[in-house]
Amino acid sequence: MFTLLCGALLVSSCNEQARGFALPEGEVLEGKVIYMKFSCNECHSISDIEWKGGSDSLNIPLGGEVTNKKTYGGLVTSVINPSHEIAQQYKQEGSTEEGLSKMENYNEVMTIQELIDLVAFLQSEYKIKAPPENYYYPYPR
Numbered sequence: 001m002f003t004l005l006c007g008a009l010l011v012s013s014c015n016e017q018a019r020g021f022a023l024p025e026g027e028v029l030e031g032k033v034i035y036m037k038f039s040c041n042e043c044h045s046i047s048d049i050e051w052k053g054g055s056d057s058l059n060i061p062l063g064g065e066v067t068n069k070k071t072y073g074g075l076v077t078s079v080i081n082p083s084h085e086i087a088q089q090y091k092q093e094g095s096t097e098e099g100l101s102k103m104e105n106y107n108e109v110m111t112i113q114e115l116i117d118l119v120a121f122l123q124s125e126y127k128i129k130a131p132p133e134n135y136y137y138p139y140p141r
């Protein structure tokens with residue numbers, strides 16, 4: 001009974017964070033500076049930072065209203081391992097023939113502190129929108 005209860009509590013409190021994964025709290029404003037420093041806006045647009053347009057002319061919007069809030073762990077993964085999971089809608093233009101993400105790799109150039117602040121900024125840009133009533137998630141095709 002005790003373990004069951006704990007399990008249930010754990011699941012409900014772990015929705016927002018990847019389990020067993022926690023970086024120190026980041027600075028949102030600092031993260032915005034990092035975003036500019038690494039020219040993320042060459043391929044992305046986000047609230048008040050305009051898309052700059054890189055060589056690929058990829059413009060993938062970040063932030064905004066989503067039905068399932070981008071988790072912290074998911075955002076970290078998007079930056080340090082972008083090919084891990086490429087969203088269906090970006091498969092065509094956003095990945096190479098080998099199925100790898102066209103997103104640059106920052107793992108050799110970004111400090112961990114920069115990553116922490118960057119992700120705090122990204123997460124602050126997503127707002128949860130309740131799915132419409134009777135909405136059924138379609139199977140991905």
Ligand code: HEC
Pocket residue numbers: 035038039040041042043044054056058060062075078079082083085086087090093094095101102103104106118122
């Ligand atoms: C050369 C183009 C390019 C640059 C520069 C780039 N990205 Fe991306 N990014 C992509 C592509 C393409 C995708 C979609 C495919 C994927 O998930 O890898 C993506 C996906 C993402 C996602 C997941 C979006 C979602 O809705 O699932 C995040 C978060 C993200 N990028 C953040 C960043 C950040 C932060 C930077 C700067 C440090 C950055 N990107 C720089 C091309 C780029």
